[in-house]
Amino acid sequence: MPDMANFAMPSRLEVDEESCTDTYARFHAEPLEKGFGNTLGNAMRRVLLSSLEGVSISSINIDGVPHEFSSIPNIVEDVTDIVLNFKKVLFECSGDLPRKLELSVKKSGEVTAADIETDGVTEVLNPDQYICMLDSEREFRVELEITRGRGYRPAEENKSIDHPIGVIPVDCLFSPVKRVAYHISDCRVGQRTDFDKLEFEIWTDGRIHPSDAVKQAGQILAYHLSIFTGINGEDDDDPSKLITNEEDEALLKKLLTNVNDLSLSVRAQNCLNNANIRYVGELVQRPESEMMKYRNFGQKSLNELKDKVIEMNMHLGFELKEEVRIAFEKQLEKLKSGV
Template structure:
């Protein structure tokens, strides 16, 4: 089937001339729970490898996933302990817990719990169900209880992240009872791509990009492909807005925004917990996400009705508290702006804040 979304950003008219006769499309050739095969093309010669390499690197490094980061086992203080009437050592249990694959149904962190007793084998399916998380490999063996008196009680801490996070040794040593686990956040198991030449059109050499993605079933290959494309789009968008100006403050600010993750970039203004005045001003200007705000020119943002220094400072403080800006960095207010804006605000202090 042909998908309706595009992997490349809108081109300038000069570049569009090159591709206007090509009509590139992406086709899903095969899609399963843990596998997908996609064909993208036709493309000018050389672009298949360029796109394939970029997507492959991002797929391996930057796809958001969910994993266990630490556990608490009742009665156990450190990983070198043993559990009475349980065959596996604590170290073996931690290795088994590391292999649990979790699909997140929300963007929140959370907890899961395992409570079992009596003789028998324990698998991931014995973990108590949660509305926020689903275990996709319930058949995974976790432990073996040797006698009818055996008991195992475990609390799992679930977090979202990217890539691979090595367990925090310092945390393990300072927090008694917390047993850190190496967290495999990435849902990607394997990525392959190849480039195939296609029939030439009007003396133009063309090719198709064929990309295959294997996942752990916590995310579909199609979702991972689109997420990787969005990561690249967010980075290329910044480059596409490059200017000839050499302003240190703008360079520093651009570098800060460039470090935002796609999740931060797409944060909605409702999630910022702003005052009703500031929130309504942004809504009236159709600025619904952090990304839309930072893509708005300073002058235009400061011209929004009722959006003065107070609202700007509130937004700056909120960006700082949420980790979007480094501590002490002031965004948006240039020298001389503050006094002028304060004077503007005083001209209409009783403006209605309840904007629908």
């Protein structure tokens, strides 16, 4: 095994807190060995844009409309424009997918995404999104199917022989990341100035915080790179080999506890689901300041979670020993990949 101490490595990825918002963040890492800036920057950019999960509308069924090239009496827009407007609606869902939602109104005037009837586990993130204009009072009913996926899926793949006449399959843009830009510059370590500094910016559509997008992309890359460390069937991926005492074993078991087993209030549970936090280990490593950035996450939910993790002899912002952290991350990868 190569001596990793000979490689220049950043201690961590730094975020520019002053410019950070729910939809934008700027990060930097230095020093990196020459060439690794482009290697890592390009790989992260590709994964961020193509491999993160999201929820999107996969089909639309408008009452009284046989196909997408129809026009509807007393509605300003034609069906094609209405479909395009629906595709701009952003969703979060903590329940099973696919599922159906309904928009049903009887009025005149503007119809927006706020008119979509949600079901307790689904949230419309941009309720002001315009759908159409009703010229006079009339009924307007639409059934939507939403589903989860990665990257992009063409409408052709959303067709089903079970669809009745009038169901319009639409293409899905699942990725919550809108844009990624990275830049490489020289940085100094001692007398040497030939190291790389990697800077990159991320813009999201609000379905995921940029910091979480980076973490998920990093996990996806690490998972795929792990195949190269087990050439010829060598099993260096067994997490049990990293844990050498009973105390760490007990801690790892706590970290792998599903948050659904913590008997949390519905509000706190929904907050964790929306933040894509499934296990105690994912929760306790996050500081209070990060938890407060999540949508609908307030002081009451924070206090409830703090009390729960204290009962387990941990706290938010908990720092794990390196071998425990690595063992947890490897187990987590297996759980999420269904291995």
